[in-house]
Amino acid sequence: MAFGPSGCEGEVMNLIREQIQPYADRIFTDALGSLIAVWRGTGDFREAPEGEIVPKKLLLAAHMDEVGFMINDIDENGYLYITPLGLKDAGMLAARSVSIGTERGTIPGIIGTKPVHVSPGGAKMDSLYVDIGAVSREDAESMAHIGDFGTYRSDFICFGSRGLLKGKALDDRAGCAILCDILRELWEKNERYPYDICFAFTCRNEIGMDSTRTAAYLTEPDYAILVEAGVAADVDGIAENKQGAKLGSGAVISYTDGSTVYDPAFTNHLIATAKMNRVVYQPLAGHDDPGNAKMVMNTRAGIRCASVAVPVRYIHSAGSVMQESDYDAVKSLLRAQLRRMHI
Amino acid sequence: MTYESLLKALTGVMTISGNENNALTVVKELVGTYFDEITADNAHNILLTRRCGREFAPKIMLDAHLDEIGMIVTGVTEDGLLSVSGVGGLDKQLLPGADMWICGREKRIYGVVAAHPADLLRLSDEEKKPTYENLRIETGYTKEELTELGIGVGTFVGYNSKITSLANRRMAGKGMDDKSCCAGLLFAVCETDREKLAADITVVLSAREEIGGNGANCAAHAIKPHIAIVTDVNFAATPGMEKKYSGKMGKGPMVSLSAVTDRRLTEKILHIAKEAEISVTTVVEATNTGTNANALVFCEAGIPAAVVSIPLANMHAYNETLSLDDGESFVKLIQAIITDPDLCTDFIVTPYEGGLRG
Known part of the structure; x- marks a missing residue:
């Protein structure tokens, strides 16, 4: 419901900051207006299996702005x-x-x-x-x-019998909310991993000027997962090859977006995580939401990037629709992935 | 009771063409005590009569249509998406992403019109153009569940938008066409002392105007009025609208100059407005007023009629916008008209010796 068109994300940021302030080890904003929260790792990498790479820092990013x-x-x-x-x-x-x-x-x-x-x-x-x-x-x-x-201006409404939610800006407040939930849960259980986790709530995605790039520069992660809203058009009247993601079919794991190809090994690893943990997921290749991944991947010496999305119908309209079970699937997938970042 | 509260109450009721009687209870509750007789006729009009108390008084019919535009379900898919057809003239381009009420037999449920991001899905021009063939409404229920709720082919679907109050007493919402006039007529008559009425007044909240069905004619047959004043919304002067065919919001009601309506009556109304210092504008609608008046003037042996309007922006959208000042000026003008002692003098036809018609 908060007001946050691209370039004017202050209200959303304040709301998020209020929510997560108690849980973050450190919280700060960058020059472009991203909000970054840090969940420190133990720095103890001794348990990592021989020969496998473990990230020193993972970035989870979602954008605060809306059209x-x-x-x-x-x-x-x-x-x-x-x-x-x-x-x-x-x-x-x-x-x-x-x-x-x-x-x-x-x-x-x-x-x-x-x-x-x-x-x-x-x-x-x-x-x-x-x-x-x-x-x-x-x-x-x-x-x-x-x-x-x-x-x-559009009310947030729960409707129907299978937990549908309608509102504006579900792209990408759904992602923002998932990140907030995860940080809170980590704090509640004091779950620490060897690596640091940076939660970045970014700006200006909808106008192609996403500040995930600068957040990535600042936080220097070696891995990043973009938590997005995925275009779902699985509706009667739309040609099947254009339907994109499906509502109710779980977390969208994307191989590509309009701008780039995600790190294939990391993406396959996410799919393996979903399978191992019985999280409902749907692989997707070739939907055309020109994401911000390209810029993130090329930041500094390069960042391994993947994307997980909540399927959302009628994206960019006042009446966007998502399903609660998909939200939960994305959250579960990310929580499971945090536990197995040995890639 | 204020004009505003009456308007809000009326727009809160879903009266898609053919469902006008949904408002009967509310109308009775709100203004029932002010009228001598309230009937709902077979054409779904609601007729409310307030008598002046004098014998052989002339009769005035004040018309405003109670119906609003909407849609009707034409099909249901297995996963509960509705296809629809329009009831009245809707701008299909505005529908994607809009909130709807689906008026089931058991209860009213929420729905949202599917709105695909054409650019992201690379939809062709043909695919992205909203038509009644490709528009779908999402309900969140399965077909089976919808059936249990009494929703299926034939169910009415209406706009579901809240009232928005803007600066300078502008107000937006659904169904202002023509409940702004319904509320105005009811309020004007309720607030006028019986003794001051120039005639027996029948307010007709008429049915099926939006589908050209003209319920007003049936009401006129029953009433046999000496004159009729048809009230409906007209185009507000907004960007892109031709000035001469529209009226500025906040400058008062619009009076139609037309070959269809009675010029003597129209001029009398303009004169009354001037005397009462009520700001009005005029608009030329040469051969078509776009209102119930078109057919009403030929009802029975002919009924002299005039058309008075409230300027409305975004007509037929779910956020029709008007100025409450205009609505209240409209009320004052109607009050001035129905209390003018000479109003009917020129229009009383006496076909038989020894009595007035009716």
């Missing part, structure tokens, strides 16, 4: 015009109830649309505007400014 828009103009009648952030389809925004983040907190607005009588299906990205109730430019400027961020 949204920015105010780019205000007209004489007090309507605010917008530039999308990470959104390409005008229909996703038109007629929505939205929030705009202003100096004095968020205010509600409605994205205007021409009536269907005049212009059916006519919403175009560059003609979208927000009605905040302002009656003139001056009136609007007393409430919001050019450069202010905005995103959907």
